[in-house]
Structures are given as structure tokens and as C-alpha cells.
Amino acid sequence: MSATPGNGISSREDLLQMERSLDCVHCGLCLPSCPTYELFGRESAGPRGRVYLMRGLAEGSIAPEADVVRDLDQCLVCRACEPVCPSGVEYGAMMEFTRSNVLEPARKKTLKQRVKRWFLRSVLPHPAKLRRVADLLGMYHGSGLRGLLRRYGVVRFMSEELDLRDQLLPPLPPQRERKPLPRSTPAKGARRGRVAFLEGCVMPILLGSINRATVRVLSNQGFDVDVIEPRGCCGALQAHFGQIDLARSGALKLVRACADLGDVDAIVVNSAGCGAAMKEYGRLLDDQSGLSAMDKAAAHAFASKVKDVTEFLAEQGLRGTPRPIQAKATYADACHLAHAQRVTEPPRALLRAIPGLTLVPLARPDRCCGAAGLYNALHPKESLALLSERMNDVEHCGASILVSANPGCLLQWRAGVRMRRLDVDVVHPLELIDRAWGEP
Numbered sequence: 001m002s003a004t005p006g007n008g009i010s011s012r013e014d015l016l017q018m019e020r021s022l023d024c025v026h027c028g029l030c031l032p033s034c035p036t037y038e039l040f041g042r043e044s045a046g047p048r049g050r051v052y053l054m055r056g057l058a059e060g061s062i063a064p065e066a067d068v069v070r071d072l073d074q075c076l077v078c079r080a081c082e083p084v085c086p087s088g089v090e091y092g093a094m095m096e097f098t099r100s101n102v103l104e105p106a107r108k109k110t111l112k113q114r115v116k117r118w119f120l121r122s123v124l125p126h127p128a129k130l131r132r133v134a135d136l137l138g139m140y141h142g143s144g145l146r147g148l149l150r151r152y153g154v155v156r157f158m159s160e161e162l163d164l165r166d167q168l169l170p171p172l173p174p175q176r177e178r179k180p181l182p183r184s185t186p187a188k189g190a191r192r193g194r195v196a197f198l199e200g201c202v203m204p205i206l207l208g209s210i211n212r213a214t215v216r217v218l219s220n221q222g223f224d225v226d227v228i229e230p231r232g233c234c235g236a237l238q239a240h241f242g243q244i245d246l247a248r249s250g251a252l253k254l255v256r257a258c259a260d261l262g263d264v265d266a267i268v269v270n271s272a273g274c275g276a277a278m279k280e281y282g283r284l285l286d287d288q289s290g291l292s293a294m295d296k297a298a299a300h301a302f303a304s305k306v307k308d309v310t311e312f313l314a315e316q317g318l319r320g321t322p323r324p325i326q327a328k329a330t331y332a333d334a335c336h337l338a339h340a341q342r343v344t345e346p347p348r349a350l351l352r353a354i355p356g357l358t359l360v361p362l363a364r365p366d367r368c369c370g371a372a373g374l375y376n377a378l379h380p381k382e383s384l385a386l387l388s389e390r391m392n393d394v395e396h397c398g399a400s401i402l403v404s405a406n407p408g409c410l411l412q413w414r415a416g417v418r419m420r421r422l423d424v425d426v427v428h429p430l431e432l433i434d435r436a437w438g439e440p
């Protein structure tokens with residue numbers, strides 16, 4: 001690169017990160033894959049335009065003015081533009097780098113930004129605090145206050161954005177479903193191996209039954225399951241929203257904790273977003289200055305063992321005879337499983353192996369549902385526009401079960417089903433596998 005670094009990118013070394021953008025040959029093949037390009041119809045709201053903006057920011061030829069920041073913020077980081085790019089542009093890594101190094105320092109300290117930072121820094125990495133916030137959410141739902149505010153239009157009166165956010169808020173499951181997983185669960189029957197399992201941050205609070213189904217399946221299939229301690233966040237959301245320092249400290253904590261567990265056959269994860277981040281820990285920690293070579297090597301070793309649970313089970317093969325599930329189901333790819341991890345066939349193969357379950361195709365199954373980490377909270381209007389389009393596809397396919405493998409997507413799809421009042425069950429693949437292969 002011939003330009004000098006600009007816009008807060010202080011070192012030449014950092015600027016070299018942007019060399020990734022030089023691979024872009026401006027062919028435009030990525031444009032049809034981009035949900036926001038389709039939604040907004042602007043070049044700068046698509047991957048090719050954003051690559052141009054990111055490079056300009058890094059070189060200092062473009063300033064982080066409001067419209068530039070808006071176009072970059074509106075990216076879902078769904079990474080649908082990566083697999084279709086003939087030049088292999090590492091779009092996701094560039095966006096994380098730009099958000100962290102250019103956009104975050106340049107942001108105005110609005111209330112929305114302060115809340116976002118507070119949540120990413122002071123709540124998400126701390127399971128106890130996250131539980132307290134969830135309890136407040138539960139009180140808001142359970143006390144009838146929410147119904148009252150909605151009935152009299154108070155939320156809408158306060159702001160349209162707040163009203164949209166409120167519509168997307170997930171209900172909190174009962175306390176008994178929010179219990180943490182046991183530290184260790186032994187294999188049942190003939191033992192096949194031992195895995196480490198990431199409990200996650202949002203999963204045990206909002207979708208604890210999926211974690212329990214996952215551990216049951218692994219144990220029934222002959223694997224000892226050890227939950228990685230200390231429990232908590234993998235750093236995926238922080239990286240996604242420009243807090244790379246936090247993402248690195250979360251990653252390092254997890255890498256060291258896993259080393260303490262000793263040898264395992266795999267590090268299994270049932271959240272696509274977490275799995276995608278964990279598979280990239282090698283790169284993430286390689287870029288951290290001052291980290292020992294030993295920690296960097298451990299991060300690479302860790303990343304090489306990470307498997308999405310569907311990927312792991314499809315590789316290992318499911319033993320036993322499944323019980324039938326008589327239903328029509330459709331599978332919606334989670335972006336970070338399909339585009340970031342390139343795992344599309346294993347979950348489908350596992351579902352096809354369930355007798356009685358008819359898998360019907362969803363139009364554009366790998367199109368983002370609009371959840372995208374905290375995107376639905378930060379950009380509720382755009383998120384709902386994307387969801388609405390996808391709900392038309394769900395209604396059209398006629399399935400009574402919608403399957404997806406990421407917590408954010410599951411909550412988003414459930415919000416879509418609630419809003420449309422559809423009789424559709426939204427489940428994780430492991431819930432169906434548990435029903436089919438689990439104990440009667």
C-alpha cells in the first residue's frame with residue numbers, strides 16, 4: 001500500500017491488515033449474496049462498496065463521516081459475501097478490524113452507544129451480571145407491565161425504535177430451565193471419547209434446554225462431556241461490534257481454561273456464532289502484541305479442535321435406532337455456520353436420518369434472518385425488514401418445524417413466528433436429534 005495510515009490507524013503494521021482489500025477485483029459477484037445491498041439498493045451498502053470504504057478509511061483518503069459510518073454499521077457481518085468471492089477477500093476480518101480501530105474511536109457517545117458498550121464490556125463477559133439483567137427482563141415480561149405498556153401504546157409513544165426492539169424481545173424461560181449445566185457428564189454405554197463443551201453466555205439463560213439436549217445426546221452417544229470452566233462468553237459478539245480487546249481477553253481465558261482440561265477429542269459448541277469465532281482464535285491472538293509464543297500456539301491448537309456439534313456428530317456417526325418424528329421440517333442455515341464455518345451438509349444429513357421427518361427446502365436457506373448478533377437490538381427496523389422477507393419463505397414452504405443452529409437466529413425466528421401467529425416450532429437440530437435418539 002502506498003498511502004499513509006489515517007483515521008486512528010496509527011501503525012504501518014495495522015495498515016497492512018487492509019492489504020486484504022487489495023485482493024478485491026471489483027467484479028461484483030458478491031452483490032447478489034448481500035442482504036443489505038438488496039434491502040437498501042446502494043453500492044455503499046454492499047460488500048464491494050464497503051471494501052472500498054474500509055480501505056479509504058485505513059489510508060486516510062476517506063473520513064469517518066456519518067454516512068460512511070452508517071453504511072458500515074448497517075453490515076450484518078453475515079459473511080455471505082465471502083464464499084462467493086473469487087479473490088478470497090476476508091471481508092469479516094476486515095470489518096471487525098475497521099469497527100475496532102476506526103469506527104469505535106470515532107463514534108459520538110450517544111446513549112445507544114453507551115448502552116452497547118456497557119453491555120459488551122460490563123455485562124456479557126460476566127455470567128452473574130448477565131443473569132441479573134435476564135431476571136429484570138423476566139420481571140418486565142412476567143409482571144404484566146409489558147402487556148400494559150403495549151396495550152396503551154406507551155412504548156410506541158416513547159419511540160418507534162423502542163417499540164420495534166420490544167417486539168423482538170425474547171420471553172424468559174422459567175427458572176428451572178436456566179440452571180447451569182453440571183461440570184461433567186459421563187458417557188453412557190460403550191465409551192467413544194471425551195469432549196469439552198462451551199456452555200456460552202446467552203444460551204444457558206435463554207435456551208438452556210438446548211444445552212441440556214446437546215449434553216444428553218453427546219453422553220448417550222458415548223462421550224464424556226466436560227463443560228469449560230470458568231463459564232462465560234467466547235468474545236464473538238465483542239469482536240463483531242468492534243471491541244477486539246475484549247474479544248481477545250475472552251478468547252485467551254477460554255484457551256487457557258481448555259488447556260487445564262487436558263486432552264479432549266474435540267471442543268464442541270452448539271452456537272454457530274461462537275463456533276465461528278473460536279475456529280478463528282489462532283488469527284485473533286496471533287495479532288495480539290505481547291502475547292507469548294506458547295499462548296499463540298495454544299490458541300492455534302484450540303482452534304483446530306473446535307467443532308460445531310452437528311459437524312462432530314455427523315463425523316462420528318450416530319449409533320442406535322432413531323425413533324420417528326412425523327412432521328415436515330425446514331432447515332435455515334445460520335450465517336456463521338454456513339458462510340463462516342462452511343458447514344451446511346452435516347446438520348441436514350443428521351435431520352434426514354430421522355425417520356418420518358420430511359425435510360422441505362426453504363427459499364434462500366442461507367439468507368440472514370436479521371438477528372446478526374446484536375444487530376436486531378441496534379438496528380431493529382432493518383432487522384425486522386429482513387425477518388419479514390424470510391418469514392414469507394417460511395410460510396410458503398409449509399413446514400411445521402423450523403430448524404436452525406444458532407441462539408440469535410432461533411430467538412429471531414421465534415419472534416417472527418410470534419408476530420405472524422404461526423403454528424411453527426422453532427428448534428435447534430440437537431433438540432430433534434435428542435427426541436429421535438434420546439431415551440424414550
Ligand code: SF4
Nearest residue numbers: 024025027028030085
Ligand atoms: S466478489 Fe470479492 S473481488 Fe468481487 S467485488 Fe466482491 S469482494 Fe471484490
Ligand code: SF4
Nearest residue numbers: 034075076078079081
Ligand atoms: S457481511 Fe453480509 S451484510 Fe455485510 S457486506 Fe457481506 S453479505 Fe453484505
